[in-house]
Amino acid sequence: MADARDSTPVIDxxxxxxxxxxxxxEFEALRGVDLRIDEGEYVAVMGPSGSGKSTLMNILGCLDTLTAGSYRLAGEDVGELDEIDLADIRNRRIGFVFQQFNLLPSLSALRNVELPLMYxxxxxxxxxxxxVAALERVGLGDRLDNRPGELSGGQQQRVAVARALVGEPAxxxxxxxxxxxxxxxxHDVLRLFDELHAQGRTIVLITHEAEVAERAQRVVRVRDGLVVEDTGVPRTAVVA
Known part of the structure; x- marks a missing residue:
């Protein structure tokens, strides 16, 4: 069997x-981060306020640009992309799930999930x-026509997960x-992430809660703009 390190990582x-x-x-939020995440990994990134984890999330999501270094997403050099290309890569290759559900209240669950496909x-x-398939995948096949206000918080987050998955992102x-x-x-949402990981989905979860991070197979700790610890690494190490 080929070593996973021989394949192209999702994040490099x-x-x-x-x-x-x-x-x-000047404030240096990230100070020389090396990180590799391979296909199918479930990684939690933890760190205190001001550690750099939010900046790292913005970099990974192509929501912010690098000052130095390189970032390859599924083999593509993000630093060489213009704003139009970055918008396209965010829509095609990255599924976002935020603390705020960011659902449009006037649209049904189905219409909210359709939005990335419309773009x-x-x-x-x-x-x-x-x-419909994405909503069924998260257990909401019977809630297609419900607006966000007619759903519980957990159900709204499941709609957000379905929206993130509908484009089959890397x-x-x-x-x-x-x-x-x-x-x-x-617990319902974390069980859903467990199921998605079991199906081979690559997941990076930003959290400050140890109980949430423990659900991942690998925990990366960030402090003062550096990766200071990487535990449970199944494939390759991070050098900070």
Whole structure:
């Protein structure tokens, strides 16, 4: 069997630095991060406030640009992309799940899930078929016509997960996905991530909660803009 390290990683960061400048003041949020995440891994990124984990999430999600270093997403050099290309890669290759569900309240669950496909110019019957399949995948096949206000918090987050999955992205990026949920709903959403991981989905989860991070197979700890610990690494190590 071929070693996973011989394949193209979903995420490959090398010497990534991010500096913010305000007038004459500079702040280095990331100070040389190396990180590899292979296909099918479930990784939790943890760190205290100000550690750099949110900046790292923005870099991984192509929501922010690097100051130095390189980032390859599924083999593609993100640093060489313009804004139009970055928008396209966010829509095609990354599924986002946030603490705030970011659902449009006037649209049904089905229409909310269809949105990324509309931006991707998927039309008609195919768009509906894929959106229905995504909602069935998260256990909401009977809630297609319900608006967000008619769903519980946990159900709304499941709609958000379905929306993230509908384009079959290379990476599912979840930022504090249980932060606004009660205990029962949090467990439901985390069980869904467990199921998606078991099906081979690549998941990176940003969290400050140890109980949430423990669900992942690998925990990366960030402090002062560096990866300081990487536990449960099944394939390759991170050098900080």
């Amino acid at each position: 960061l090398a010497g990534v630095r991010k500096t913010y400048r305000t007038g004459s003041i 991707g110019r998927v039309h008609g019957a195919e768009r509906r078929e894929r959106a 990476l599912l990026l979840a930022d504090e996905p249980t932060g606004n949920l009660d205990t029962v709903s949090s």
